[in-house]
Amino acid sequence: MLLGCAALAVCASLAACAGDSGPPVINWYINPDNGGQSRLAQKCATNAGNAYRVAIQTLPNDASQQREQLVRRLAAKDSSIDVMSLDPPFIAEFANAGFLREFTGQDAKVVTDGVLDGPRTTAYWKGRLYAAPFTANTQxxxxxxxxxxxxxxxxxxxxxxxxxxxxxxxxxxxxxxxxxxxxxxxxxxxxxxxxxxxxxxxxxxxxxxxxxxxxxxxxxxxxxxxxxxxxxxxxxxxxxxxxxxxxxxxxxxxxxxxxxxxxxxxxxxxxxxxxxxxxxxxxxxxxxxxxxxxxxxxxxxxxxLGGINLAIGAYTEHPEYALDLVTCATSLRSTIDYMLDAGNPAARGAAYDDPRVVAAYPMADLIRTSLNEGGPRxxxxxxxxxxxxxxxxxxxxxxxxxxxxxxxxxxxxxxxxxxxxxx
Known part of the structure; x- marks a missing residue:
């Protein structure tokens, strides 16, 4: 027997009914990759009981062009920008302009737990956490x-x-x-x-x-x-x-x-x-x-020190679903899967102990050390x-x-x- 939300005393935070229009759509603006972020988005939506759908919006290849496109839309308070894959150097600018939602309390702990020192520093502005480290690249x-x-x-x-x-x-x-x-x-x-x-x-x-x-x-x-x-x-x-x-x-x-x-x-x-x-x-x-x-x-x-941080748009109409997507995508398991799928190193240190990662990247320990001791822009x-x-x-x-x-x-x-x- 199917029950509508009106028949329930309480709806789970990530399972609210969407009515005839279907579940809300979370727009994730990404840097181009091999499709790994899209596959990860689908997995996260499924794990959330399909309480939301994710629409992937692909930004230009060039980091500066990515920034320009997002800045213009966020300056206009575009509510359709729910989640963004941002080059770390742009976090300060976006946060300073009020374009990003801050991660606080337990949410901040969840998205930074086990993250290497180098990438962690890139997610803050003026002592406040505005992004969740996702991938953490180094040369x-x-x-x-x-x-x-x-x-x-x-x-x-x-x-x-x-x-x-x-x-x-x-x-x-x-x-x-x-x-x-x-x-x-x-x-x-x-x-x-x-x-x-x-x-x-x-x-x-x-x-x-x-x-x-x-x-x-x-x-x-x-x-x-x-x-x-x-x-x-x-x-x-x-x-x-x-x-x-x-x-x-x-x-x-x-x-x-x-x-x-x-x-x-x-x-x-x-x-x-x-x-x-x-x-x-x-x-x-x-x-x-x-x-x-x-x-x-x-x-x-x-x-x-490079990589990608995930940030939530300040004007999103679905902050709880955006947070669920970010939390899922930046989890240890997800970042290991993404590293093996797309070839982009994970931000969490424990990823480099995973046997699959070590097999694919025999230089895994060197990557981890370089990330931990890297110099941010x-x-x-x-x-x-x-x-x-x-x-x-x-x-x-x-x-x-x-x-x-x-x-x-x-x-x-x-x-x-x-x-x-x-x-």
Whole structure:
């Protein structure tokens, strides 16, 4: 016998009747992936007894375009934005503008329990939790074992630096693949170099537009020496200034590939390329990995920190269902499943002990360490201005020189933040 809600004394919080119109639709705005978030959404809705349905809305590939689309709609108080997959640097801006619902009390504990230190820091603004860490990406150094042997270097040593790597590549007539197109991936590389050298791109971020550009520093100069030095060296891949993640991967897997910094998905990508016949198994067998290279000998690097945080829109009409979706999607089991499905590392540390993860990613423990000790990009509500200022003044990489480039960046960034120049 079926009973309507009117016949029940109390309806479960996630099983309210939806009448003839069916259960409410929760819109989840996602970064493009292989369909893993859509499959995860369906699982979460099923686990909730189909009390809600999830409609996947796919954002553009570029992180800046994702931000722009969401900001415009949230500024208009669009209630259809229930859940968002956000690049961590945008959390501060969205939270500061009042676009996100805060996680409090037990809800905050549930979505942060067991999350690694690196990704956890990216979910807060002014001490308040505005996002649930979902995936937590980091970059590793990938190298060809045969090239390392020929160059007689040890990429796992704390003495192995960017300078060591570039010289090893030159000696063996191989390349160092990086992401140096004028996009967010380039900012990721530059920021990792600066923080690995003990500096910051910008400080006093709580002051908003009055924050202090800090890239004009010894650390900024060391980063500039590496970027410009590689771009002008024989170790630079062709079209380095136009390279993103996939172009870097292609260069690394080619006959001239020697070293590469990139996200862990590249290992699964290489194995997939063997299946399609794009490369031989011998290429995969020749791939080794180590921590992101150091800037200074003996000083461990601060690897890049990326990933995706899930946030709930401030104007959603279904906050309880949005919360259920976020809680389900960011659970330990869900993030393990998503890591195996989509190849994006989980934010929770225990995921890297799962036998399936270890089998798929033999470098799982290194990924976890890199995430825990990674260096986040600047956490500021003006992040887009900060990032774009760096991208513009550091491109093309062959023109980057110390101290001129860091000095120019600091001036340009200050002018942009103060409204004296437009991006």
């Amino acid at each position: 590793l150094l990938w190298f060809r074992r045969s090239v390392v042997a020929a160059a007689n270097v040890d990429p796992t040593s704390t003495a192995f630096t960017w300078e060591t790597m570039i010289k090893a590549a030159e000696r063996t007539h191989r390349t160092v693949a990086v992401q140096a197109n004028r996009y967010e991936g380039y900012m990721v590389w530059i920021n990792a170099l600066v923080v690995s050298a003990g500096g910051q791109i910008i400080t006093n971020v709580q002051a908003g537009k009055d924050a202090t550009p800090a890239i004009d520093s010894p650390a900024g100069n060391e980063a500039a020496d590496i970027v410009g030095g590689l771009a002008r060296s024989a170790a630079a891949p062709p079209a380095m200034s136009n390279a993103g993640e996939e172009e870097s991967r292609s260069a690394f897997q080619s006959t001239t590939g020697g070293f590469m910094v990139n996200w862990p998905y590249v290992y699964a990508g290489a194995k997939d390329d063997v299946k399609t016949g794009a490369i031989r198994q011998s290429v995969v067998d020749d791939i080794g990995w180590a921590r992101f290279p150091a800037v200074r000998p003996g000083v461990e690097s601060r690897p890049p 600047p956490i500021t509500p003006y992040y887009n201005d900060v990032s774009t200022s760096v991208q513009r003044t550091w491109h093309p990489p062959a023109n980057v020189r110390a101290p001129e480039t860091p000095e120019e960046t600091a001036r340009f960034m200050s002018d942009v933040l103060q409204g004296r120049r437009l991006l």
